[in-house]
Amino acid sequence: MTDNKIHVYxxxxxxxxxxxxxxxxxxxxxxxxxxxxxxxxxKNMTLAEYxxxxxxxxSHENIILVGVSFGGMLVQEMARxxxxxxxxxxxxxxxxxxxxxxxxxxxxxxxxxxxxxxxxNNVELLAKYAFGETVNKRLELYEEYLSLKDKYYIDWSxxxxxxxxxxxxxxxxxxxxxxxxxxxxxxxxxxxIPVKNGTHTMIIHRAKWFxxxxxxxxxE
Numbered sequence: 001m002t003d004n005k006i007h008v009y010x011x012x013x014x015x016x017x018x019x020x021x022x023x024x025x026x027x028x029x030x031x032x033x034x035x036x037x038x039x040x041x042x043k044n045m046t047l048a049e050y051x052x053x054x055x056x057x058x059s060h061e062n063i064i065l066v067g068v069s070f071g072g073m074l075v076q077e078m079a080r081x082x083x084x085x086x087x088x089x090x091x092x093x094x095x096x097x098x099x100x101x102x103x104x105x106x107x108x109x110x111x112x113x114x115x116x117x118x119x120x121n122n123v124e125l126l127a128k129y130a131f132g133e134t135v136n137k138r139l140e141l142y143e144e145y146l147s148l149k150d151k152y153y154i155d156w157s158x159x160x161x162x163x164x165x166x167x168x169x170x171x172x173x174x175x176x177x178x179x180x181x182x183x184x185x186x187x188x189x190x191x192x193i194p195v196k197n198g199t200h201t202m203i204i205h206r207a208k209w210f211x212x213x214x215x216x217x218x219x220e
Contacts (some may be wrong), residue, residue, distance in 0.1 A: 013069030023207035051077035
């Protein structure tokens with residue numbers, strides 16, 4: 001039997017697990033959803049090498065890649081190695097010029113190397129790094145979504161983000177961005193589909209918007 005479904009692979013943001021996509025439901029007669037997970041990188045692994053290894057988890061052709069935040073950067077790197085029908089980045093950036101000034105400052109001063117990442121088991125701190133949010137009453141929510149608390153992985157991720165040099169932008173790339181994103185402010189973002197009142201965690205809190213709009217975005 002021929003598989004006529006469109007295969008959509010979802011990559012979560014830094015330190016997050018695929019449960020951030022649990023409320024994303026695409027029509028099952030048209031799409032099949034697949035979830036990707038972070039792994040701890042080998043020592044001195046580049047983001048390009050990491051992306052190549054991640055493509056080993058892809059078992060279909062001409063797929064849709066959806067990446068959130070740092071996962072959005074990763075899927076762009078993955079698209080260099082496999083044939084994609086479309087690459088969709090959410091709450092992310094598609095060029096180093098879209099990074100906020102504080103991250104560009106970190107790149108040149110290496111101030112990010114001083115972050116207390118050894119405290120990553122502190123969920124409140126991890127949420128600040130990964131989601132750009134201060135945890136208040138939603139601690140249990142973040143306990144569920146942020147599960148990769150390996151210090152080497154966190155250090156590596158922050159370093160890859162601030163030093164990202166993106167020169168390749170897939171023609172099939174679509175960028176969805178919230179106008180209230182406090183990690184990657186929309187003022188720096190060019191050519192995106194804006195989501196009104198969308199924050200950096202809108203993939204979780206605005207799942208209804210994605211369920212309504214993603215099918216058409218994929219198919220157009």
